[in-house]
Amino acid sequence: METSYMINNKKINIIHLETVDSTNTYAKHLASQNHPEGTIVIADHQTNGRGRLGRSFFSPKDTGIYMSVILKPDISCDKVLYITTAAAVSVATAIEKLTGSDTKIKWVNDVYMQNKKVCGILTEGHISDTGSSMDYAILGIGINISEPESGFPDDIKNIATAIINGKNTHIKENLIYEILNIFFDFYKNIKAKPHLDDYRKRSLIDGEDINIIRCNKVVDTGTCLGIDDDFSLIVKTSSGISHISSGEVSVRIK
Numbered sequence: 001m002e003t004s005y006m007i008n009n010k011k012i013n014i015i016h017l018e019t020v021d022s023t024n025t026y027a028k029h030l031a032s033q034n035h036p037e038g039t040i041v042i043a044d045h046q047t048n049g050r051g052r053l054g055r056s057f058f059s060p061k062d063t064g065i066y067m068s069v070i071l072k073p074d075i076s077c078d079k080v081l082y083i084t085t086a087a088a089v090s091v092a093t094a095i096e097k098l099t100g101s102d103t104k105i106k107w108v109n110d111v112y113m114q115n116k117k118v119c120g121i122l123t124e125g126h127i128s129d130t131g132s133s134m135d136y137a138i139l140g141i142g143i144n145i146s147e148p149e150s151g152f153p154d155d156i157k158n159i160a161t162a163i164i165n166g167k168n169t170h171i172k173e174n175l176i177y178e179i180l181n182i183f184f185d186f187y188k189n190i191k192a193k194p195h196l197d198d199y200r201k202r203s204l205i206d207g208e209d210i211n212i213i214r215c216n217k218v219v220d221t222g223t224c225l226g227i228d229d230d231f232s233l234i235v236k237t238s239s240g241i242s243h244i245s246s247g248e249v250s251v252r253i254k
């Protein structure tokens, strides 16, 4: 089913699917066939939901939001974090507005409630033939709305949570609307990074001792000093100050 809306002066075309392997993969296919910016794929269930760093994203039927937005941003590929971080602030703000609970952002793409992950974001850019600009980007957002009846699987049960207890049929639609409304406000002026201060304020790991992880291995440790002007993480390590723009970090258990 396909429905059109105007959200924040932006024409939005929502394609709703019951089941798909991955809304990001589906949206990528549409973008490669020239579907316009603002096309949004939403599924009730994903059979192969994808996360960052080649991981999977648990996407059971009806208990989450799984959506991907086609964007044609006027920024170079090295600025793709602007989009991921704008989406993270949009999700965090929308959840707070609808639930009244505090949210935090764990660099770079995870939204947390009560110290557990409720949302992950995967932005995939497609580079133009000239190699510098982006033809399109797919912004994928996955949110745990409620815990499935059988619970979260063992590998994530200690780190994942959901935004509500039980069922609330309206929260999904309202949350999608709020997220898109906030996101497209930032996106109008994305080059100016209108969400930078808000992203910094929400950082979960400022001041924390962290592990720096590459290819699933801890390659260094340090203290998180904050977020720089390009959304990289500023870390004090034994060899000096590093600015980390990719990979992942974890908080060290004291």
Ligand code: BTN
Pocket (backbone or CB within 6 Å): 021, 022, 023, 024, 025, 046, 048, 049, 050, 051, 052, 053, 055, 057, 065, 066, 067, 068, 119, 120, 121, 122, 140, 141, 142, 143
């Ligand atoms: C992460 O936590 O590493 C990112 C998870 C991103 C999941 C979303 S769900 C909608 C979209 N489709 C996908 O296959 N992945 C993203």
